[in-house]
Amino acid sequence: MITKVEHIAIIVKDMEKSILFYSEVFGFKVRLRGKNANREMAFLYLGTQPDTEIELIRDIEPIGEYTRSGIVNHLAFTVKDINQSIQYFKNKGIDFISSVPQPTLEGGRMILFYGPNDELLQLVERINA
Missing domain, CATH: 3.10.180.10 (2,3-Dihydroxybiphenyl 1,2-Dioxygenase, domain 1)
Incomplete structure (x- = not known):
């Protein structure tokens, strides 16, 4: 189990x-x-x-040869405030794939970006987290 x-x-x-x-x-x-x-x-x-x-x-x-999509689709990190997190990571040099967070199936918000090895990374703001 x-x-x-x-x-x-x-x-x-x-x-x-x-x-x-x-x-x-x-x-x-x-x-x-x-x-x-x-x-x-x-x-x-x-x-x-x-x-x-x-x-x-x-x-x-x-x-x-490894491809951009790879075997693992993405690695997600939970954040409390996605807008504040986006600004924080932009200040660290992160370029996001979209200009604004997108809705999740549970009603939260998420945004995607690439890590240094072209790994797909995601920030997730959950509702009631």
Whole structure:
């Protein structure tokens, strides 16, 4: 039985750039970093939610070509105030795909943008969150 989301894995092109992005823009911290003969990996977490992590993977010898859409469609982050969050992340250099937040199925609002490896990222403001 599944009890929680463990982590979301993202293939990255540049580990240093990716760690800086997730640390400086979103406030993630590196819990573990290492490599084997095939891959370099880093696990990052938020202090407010340490049980769910992002795993960054850089293939030393890529096994194939990665596309922008990739296997994981997107990684979503909950925010309390989407308008305030949009301004905060714009000040950090983020360019959003749309100019305004879009409605979610639950009546909240969301907006999309790309991370440093062309991974699709989403901010979500839930209703009654």
